[in-house]
Amino acid sequence: MQFTYLQDDRILYFAIEVEPSINRSPLESTVLYWYGTDTTVSPDNLSLNDGGDSGDIIKGDDLYSLKVLNDTLFLANPISLEDTGKVHMKFQANYGNGSSFMIRDSFYLGNIIPQLQYIIAPDTIVRPTDNSVIFKVVKTKAHDANGLDDIRRVGFVSYHVEGDSFLNKGDLINLYDDGSEVIIYEPNFTSGDSIANDGIYSFRVPIFGSGNVDPSLQTKTGTFNWIFDAMDMSNTYSDTVIHRVIVE
Numbered sequence: 001m002q003f004t005y006l007q008d009d010r011i012l013y014f015a016i017e018v019e020p021s022i023n024r025s026p027l028e029s030t031v032l033y034w035y036g037t038d039t040t041v042s043p044d045n046l047s048l049n050d051g052g053d054s055g056d057i058i059k060g061d062d063l064y065s066l067k068v069l070n071d072t073l074f075l076a077n078p079i080s081l082e083d084t085g086k087v088h089m090k091f092q093a094n095y096g097n098g099s100s101f102m103i104r105d106s107f108y109l110g111n112i113i114p115q116l117q118y119i120i121a122p123d124t125i126v127r128p129t130d131n132s133v134i135f136k137v138v139k140t141k142a143h144d145a146n147g148l149d150d151i152r153r154v155g156f157v158s159y160h161v162e163g164d165s166f167l168n169k170g171d172l173i174n175l176y177d178d179g180s181e182v183i184i185y186e187p188n189f190t191s192g193d194s195i196a197n198d199g200i201y202s203f204r205v206p207i208f209g210s211g212n213v214d215p216s217l218q219t220k221t222g223t224f225n226w227i228f229d230a231m232d233m234s235n236t237y238s239d240t241v242i243h244r245v246i247v248e
Helices: none
Strands: 002-006 011-017 025-036 044-047 063-069 086-095 100-108 115-120 133-143 151-160 173-175 200-208 222-232 241-247
Touching (some): 011 025, 044 063, 115 222, 133 173, 133 222
Antiparallel strands (some): 002 011, 011 063, 025 086, 133 200, 222 241
């Protein structure tokens, strides 16, 4: 039996090779009972097929397959963002002479990709009119079913829409879940994070006033797409989340 969880597409894939007949009695039906992570629930009854559709690749090759969206619209027992460990299933093949066979199996989910649950950031930023600097705190809530220790980093890149270019040379602006206990830049610049290890990652973005003459201390105006993501210790990435900001 085969099972694959395509996390980026939120699809579950099942497949099993089945004998087309037993004692000259043809195969009549193939059913997969899907329990998710809990063997005590009522399973989803899923029909596998060998017709070259619904996830089956090659028609008539005796490999019965199914792709189903991992969503409550299609499954009573979808895999949730909190789930780790094993998932459980049973497969049953039924033949015309009344005979049948059943296989039970389970699979480890393995690494679950991180998720960004929300972004807190301004929609509009107005620069100071003098040569001062202000700071806007940006926050995002990150989650990883394998634990917060599995999150390697959270951050964003800033894309200038009118300039068709990435700021900061396209380098990531890191967010921190350190409770502002760590000095990021000397002499005393901290992230602006409120509580350490709560899954909320923060950074104080400097906004320089229009009166600054030093090019390195000037904040561009225009429309920006801040593109957020998270990466875990297995170097797998969350889906990106885009927040649009207008700087005046």
